[in-house]
Amino acid sequence: MAKNETSGKGGVSGNTVFGAPCWVSLTTRDVETTEEFYRAVFGWEWRPNSLGDRFRVAQVDGVPVAGIAAVASMWQMAVAWTVYFAVPSADEVAARCRERGGTTAVGPLSLPPGRAALLADRDGAVFGIWEGRLVTDWEQWHEAAPTFIRLHTRNAFDAAIFYGEVLDWATSRQGCCEVQYDGDEVVLRSGGVVVARIHSGAVESAPDPTIRPHWQVNFTVADVAACVRTARTHGGEVLQWEAGADEAVLADPDGARFTVTSKVEH
Template structure:
């Protein structure tokens, strides 16, 4: 993930998303063709780059999947004050810390999985000026899991959501979903039920990254032309927009979302 920047993120809030790719150059070519991103080097070494859109940082790409022997995937990172304390909380609650915490540039990062197997990361340190729902950064981060309320308890204990301490995130429970606020706007949503009912046994709980696009038909066509696969365009959960899930050529999944209904 990117660690170069002047911002101290809100404790417990998403602070970055990063693709763990097998080949950085190939991944850059795909995402440039599909989402129009440009790339610049990150401060963390040759295996990392920062995706830019409209002059603003959007996401990170890193050639990490082969190094860490993990699947190619988009990973959501959450800001923490102490990575070691966070790692201990995760283990104490029966979940897994798979990698780290590791020193990366001026900060420390780790990869983990919750009790249902959804992977996520956490980051100790400053970040780029970036926030879910702002500009071309992800429109939203969404955990789809078996029990949203149980998952919310886990993440609240790990990241101190709704702890009462100043400077953290608050949560509300609305219409069978948990909404996470950073004090100014919604930064994450936890939804349950759908995974457990899914007939496909390969469907597992995971954090979905939704990138905003203006023309979803154009983007999905570009993804197929660049070697990816795309699900049919459907309405968003609120019915006010459209979305499609894209799988890049290495298997990395992400969602593209347009404000226009299908």
């Protein structure tokens, strides 16, 4: 994957990126259907992954932007988009997560050129961590397929403390993420770029999974209405959208939920 250090434009230049979202990956059942859907909705092209036939990497103008793993049935995992955070040590971060009431679902595992794990915070929201060389340069990733993440959780400020301690947010270490308390939400920035927002109000026992604590992956697009139409015609579902709105919640043919928005995060 490209480098664990960024260069060129932006405030993170020359600093190790850690604690920030660095990749998104989709756990699904069917590679071909998934490829066709996201190619139509986002214009992504796909290439094989060194991990095997069940894995693919999406590209925009040759830049890797997302991954899919058709292992949901084989590994009895949920069909879902997962955000991965860059960390210096997967073992240390997994241990800190457990010490603070979180759990380890998978790993840490060796996935050359790095190590990965799937964790859950103490409210049950699942997230991934990645130690090692990034899939693609951090700034190139954001430019090629602008992505930001929202955590819908029980209490935003309590969650910010948990993730801050686990992922070393707002520390004195060079390159760490900046945390800002903005009204009733928490905003996470890396190098001045908004990479995540944390919202209160999720209900742990809610029967609707969209109301339970979860990390939501958002893709910035030029035309939300066009994405909505294309998703419908390619077997997806529109879960939330009003005509003319600048944001829509969609599901792919396998049921994985994601958001498209025309709003640029600052």
